Amino acid sequence: MEWETVIGLEIHAQLATESKIFSGSSTTFGAEANTQASLVDLALPGVLPVFNEQALKLAVIFGLGIGAKIHKKSVFDRKNYFYPDLPKGYQISQLHHPIVGEGHVDITLSDGTVKRVGVTRAHLEEDAGKSLHEDFHGSTGIDLNRAGTPLLEIVSEPDLRSAEEAVAYLKKIHTLIRYLGISDGNMAEGSMRCDINISMRPMGQETLGTRAEIKNVNSFRFVEKAIVHEMERQIDILEDGGSVVQETRLYDSELDETRSMRSKEVAMDYRYFPEPDLLPIIIDDEYIEALRANLPELPDQKKQRFTDQYNLSSSDAEQLAGSLELGRYFEEVVQISGAAKLSANWIIVELSGQLNKNELDIGDSPVTAQQLGELVLRIQDNTISGKIAKIVFQEIWNGKGSADQIIESQGLKQVTDSGAIETLVDEVIAANPSQVEQYLAGKEKMLGFFVGQIMKASKGKANPGQVNEILKGKLKQ
Numbered sequence: 001m002e003w004e005t006v007i008g009l010e011i012h013a014q015l016a017t018e019s020k021i022f023s024g025s026s027t028t029f030g031a032e033a034n035t036q037a038s039l040v041d042l043a044l045p046g047v048l049p050v051f052n053e054q055a056l057k058l059a060v061i062f063g064l065g066i067g068a069k070i071h072k073k074s075v076f077d078r079k080n081y082f083y084p085d086l087p088k089g090y091q092i093s094q095l096h097h098p099i100v101g102e103g104h105v106d107i108t109l110s111d112g113t114v115k116r117v118g119v120t121r122a123h124l125e126e127d128a129g130k131s132l133h134e135d136f137h138g139s140t141g142i143d144l145n146r147a148g149t150p151l152l153e154i155v156s157e158p159d160l161r162s163a164e165e166a167v168a169y170l171k172k173i174h175t176l177i178r179y180l181g182i183s184d185g186n187m188a189e190g191s192m193r194c195d196i197n198i199s200m201r202p203m204g205q206e207t208l209g210t211r212a213e214i215k216n217v218n219s220f221r222f223v224e225k226a227i228v229h230e231m232e233r234q235i236d237i238l239e240d241g242g243s244v245v246q247e248t249r250l251y252d253s254e255l256d257e258t259r260s261m262r263s264k265e266v267a268m269d270y271r272y273f274p275e276p277d278l279l280p281i282i283i284d285d286e287y288i289e290a291l292r293a294n295l296p297e298l299p300d301q302k303k304q305r306f307t308d309q310y311n312l313s314s315s316d317a318e319q320l321a322g323s324l325e326l327g328r329y330f331e332e333v334v335q336i337s338g339a340a341k342l343s344a345n346w347i348i349v350e351l352s353g354q355l356n357k358n359e360l361d362i363g364d365s366p367v368t369a370q371q372l373g374e375l376v377l378r379i380q381d382n383t384i385s386g387k388i389a390k391i392v393f394q395e396i397w398n399g400k401g402s403a404d405q406i407i408e409s410q411g412l413k414q415v416t417d418s419g420a421i422e423t424l425v426d427e428v429i430a431a432n433p434s435q436v437e438q439y440l441a442g443k444e445k446m447l448g449f450f451v452g453q454i455m456k457a458s459k460g461k462a463n464p465g466q467v468n469e470i471l472k473g474k475l476k477q
Contacts, residue, residue, distance in 0.1 A: 001202055001203075001239070002202070002203040003200045003201070003202065003203060003231075003235055003238070004161065004200070004201050004202070004203045004204075004205070005160075005161055005162060005198065005199075005200060005227075005231055006158045006160075006161070006198070006199050006200070006201060006208055006209065006211075007158065007160035007161065007162075007165070007166050007196065007197065007198050007227065008155070008156050008157060008158040008159070008160065008197040009154075009155075009156045009160070009166060009169060009170060009194055009195070009196060009197070010153060010154070010155050010156075010194070010195040010197070011153070011154040011156075011170065011173055011192065011193070011194050011195075012127075012151050012152075012153050012154075012192070012193045012194070012195075013062075013151065013152045013154065013173075013177050013182070013183045013185065013191070013192050014027075014127070014149055014150070014151055014183055014184075014190070014191040014192070015054075015055050015058045015059070015150040015151065015152055015182055015183055016058065016181065016182055016183050016184060017052055017054045017055055017058070017150050018054075019052060020038075020040075020041065020052065020126070020148035020149055020150065021051070021052050021055050021092075021124065021125075021126050021148055021149070021150035021151075022040055022049030022050060022051060022052065022092065022126060022148055022278075023038045023039075023040035023041055023049070023050070023148055024038065025037060025038045025040075025041055025148065027149050027150075029186075029189050029191075030189075031145055033132075033141070033143040033145060034142075034143055034144055034145060035145065036145040037129075037144040037145060037147060037148075040148065041087070041144055041147045041148045042087055042144065043087035043088040043089075048277050049092065049275075049277055049278055051076075051278060051281070052150060055124055055150040056099065056124070056281060056283070057291065058150075058152070058180075058182040058183075059099045059100060059122065059124055059152050059182075060099065060100070060283070060287075060288060060291050061180050061181075061182055061291055061295070062100065062122060062152060062154075062176070062177065062180060062182050063099070063100035063101075063103060063122060064288070064291060064292050064295055065176055065179075065180050065295065065298060066103035066104060066105055066119055066176070067103050067104060068100050068101055068102060068103025068104075068119060068122070069100075069101035069102055069103070070099070070100060070101070070283075070288050071097060071098065071099055071100070071101055072282065072283050072284060072285075072288075073097060073280055073281070073282055074094060074097050074098060074099040074123075074124075074280065074281045075094065075096070075097040075274055075275075075280045075281070076092050076093070076094055076124075076274070076275040076278045076281075077092070077093055077094060077095045077096070077272045077273060077274055077275055078090040078091070078092060078093075078272065078273055078274075078275050079091045079092075079093045079095070079125075079270045079272055080270055080271045080272075081269075081270055083128065084131060084140065084142055085128045085129030085130055085131050085142050085143075085144070085147065086128045086129070086147075087129070087144065087147065091125060091126060091128065092125060092126050092275055092278070093123065093124075093125035093126075093153075094123035094124055094125065095123075095272045097280075098121045098122065098123035098124075099122070099123060099124055099281070100119075100121060100122035100123065100152075101121055102118065102119065102120060102121070103118075103119040103122075104116050104117065104118050104119060105117050105119060105169060105172050105173065105176070106172075106300065107165065107168040107169050107172050108168065108318055109164060109165065109168060110164065112314075112315070115159075115165065116159075117156055117157065117159045117160065117165075117169050118156065118157030118159050119154060119155070119156055119157070120155045120156065120157050121155050122152050122153065122154045122155070123152070123153050123155075124150065124151070124152060124153075125151050125153055126147070126148045126149065126150065126151065127146050127147065127148065127149040127150075127151050128146070128147055129142055129143055129144040129145070129146055129147040130142070130143045130144075130145075130146050146190070152182070152183075154173060156169065158197070158199075158208065162227075163223070163224045163227040163228050163231075164224075166196070166223060166224070166227055167220050167223055167224050170194060170220060170223055171220060171322070172299070174187075174192060175299050175322055175323065175324070176298065176299065177192070178323075178324050179296060179297075179298055179299055179324050180295070180296065180298075181296070187218045187219055187220075188218070190218065192218075193216050193217070193218050194216075194217050194218070194223060195213055195214065195215050195216065195217070196213065196214040196217060196223065196226060196227060196230070197211050197212075197213050198211060198212060198213075198214070198227060198230050198231070198234070199211035199212070199234070199244070200231065200234045200235055200238060200244070209234075209238075209244065210243065210244040210245070210246050211244075211246060212230060212234070212244065212245070212246065212247055212248075212249050212258070213247075213248050213249065214226050214230060214248075214249050214250065214251050214258055215248055215249070215250055215261065216250070217251055222251060222253050225251070225253070225256055226251035226258060229251070229256060229257055229258055230249070230258050233258065245260075245263070246263070247260055247261070247262065247263050248260075248261045248262050248263075249261055299321050299322065300321075302321040302327055303317045303318055303321040304317075306320055306321055306327075306330075309340075310334065310340035310341070310344070311340065311341065312340065312341065312344055316344045316345075316348060319348055319352075320344060320347065320348070323362060325361070325362045325363050326347070326362045328369075329347065329362055329365075329369045330343060330344060330347055332369035332370070332373065333346075333347065333369050333372050333373040333376065334373075335373065336369070336370060336373025336374060336376075336377060337373045337374075337376035337377045337380060338377070338380070339376055339377075339379075339380050342376055342379065342380065343372070343373070343376050346372060346375070346376055346393075347372070350390065350393055351365065351367060351372065354367075354397060366396075366397050366398075366399060367393070367396050367397055371396050371402055371403065372393075372396075374402060374403045374404065375389060375392055375393060375396065375403040377403075378392075378403050378404070378407065382463060383407060383413055384403075384407060384412055384413065385460065385461070385462075385463065385464055386464075387455075387460050387464075388412050388460055388461065391412065392406050392407060392412065395410075412461065413461065421454075421458075421462050421463070421466050421467060421470055422470055422474075424454050424457050424458055424462060424467075425450075425454060425467070425470050425471050425474050426474070427457065428450055428453045428454050428457060429450070429474060429475070431453075432449075432450070432453070435449055435450070436475065439475055440475070447468075447471070447472070447475075450471055450475075451464070451467055451468060451471065454467050454471065455467065
């Protein structure tokens with residue numbers, strides 16, 4: 001039987017506020033345990049939450065960024081459950097009246113097709129604390145620094161059909177929240193986490209299968225691996241005649257498997273009711289339009305501008321606009337080099353290749369935009385060839401200086417003197433009479449042999465264009 005995968009993601013993005021959603025405690029990452037937890041965060045008797053308006057503003061900005069409906073009235077609810085790192089015994093969240101309603105996100109897949117993924121809603125809520133197991137030898141420590149940190153939970157429609165689509169959607173949301181400035185999206189620090197809802201059904205069936213939820217996956221790679229494993233697990237159960245159990249699971253990256261945590265709760269289990277200590281949030285059109293007027297350029301808009309302004313291919317523009325920092329880097333390089341296509345090629349192939357190899361982000365690149373722009377400029381003005389430029393690039397990467405300094409100190413300047421190149425061509429032709437005969441007999445592939453010999457003789461410094469032109473002229477004589 002052929003099976004269809006149905007996936008929906010719940011993404012938790014930590015909002016970029018300086019203080020928590022209902023208290024004045026700092027949200028700075030990395031502080032000593034329990035040093036950023038106020039009386040409100042500790043849930044001491046008699047304390048009351050005070051809503052942080054900045055969290056509302058950032059949530060509305062996100063909603064506008066995905067073309068969603070913004071609700072002028074939203075309500076906070078209590079989601080009741082017991083967990084050691086949840087001091088109140090409930091989480092303040094939003095159920096029936098979230099701040100952000102239906103919207104959508106367009107993703108581009110590896111074959112170039114564009115798919116629209118529905119966003120059901122995005123609601124505000126507070127984060128829980130963190131349970132610590134490693135250092136307590138049979139006990140559990142509780143750090144409440146994170147308790148009360150503002151989160152935006154972004155819930156997709158079950159529109160995703162593969163691990164590839166899920167990762168593309170997650171990356172698009174990650175890019176969006178960074179472009180919009182509402183979150184740093186740092187997955188290593190827990191600023192963006194993802195719950196995966198996944199089920200299988202026979203191909204062509206309309207009814208959804210029983211789903212499992214995989215909690216708190218915090219990297220693109222782990223999302224992909226968790227989905228692939230869970231698909232295989234559920235298919236094995238179904239093909240053996242069993243039934244998938246609705247439950248919450250975790251992904252173990254070391255064993256590359258998902259494991260059962262608990263049976264899946266439904267809304268009724270949480271005994272939701274409106275938060276009595278917080279009034280409904282009321283906003284008007286003026287508030288919404290003021291935020292809309294100040295929206296930054298978004299990824300799809302930047303991709304289109306890169307295509308129109310710089311005449312880039314759709315795929316190159318997609319890659320460069322896919323990261324806020326990479327897009328900025330590209331435009332800085334172009335400003336110096338004046339060569340958009342060549343700059344894009346160097347960033348996508350050489351620079352990104354080195355960054356991936358060394359597991360670095362663009363913000364940690366040893367090669368600055370200024371340095372790469374100057375290197376591309378030297379290719380443009382024929383100071384060096386593309387082949388020599390790769391040597392220079394590696395030296396810049398290793399911290400040996402600017403392109404000009406390396407070219408000068410290592411004598412890498414390209415030979416463009418036609419007289420010098422003619423001499424090299426004459427020497428190579430004279431030294432290879434049998435190859436000349438083969439070329440003249442119609443074996444045109446021999447041209448590459450001669451070019452290679454000439455470049456070798458010039459130690460890669462001869463201008464390839466001039467070499468080809470002069471060589472063809474000489475061989476015709």
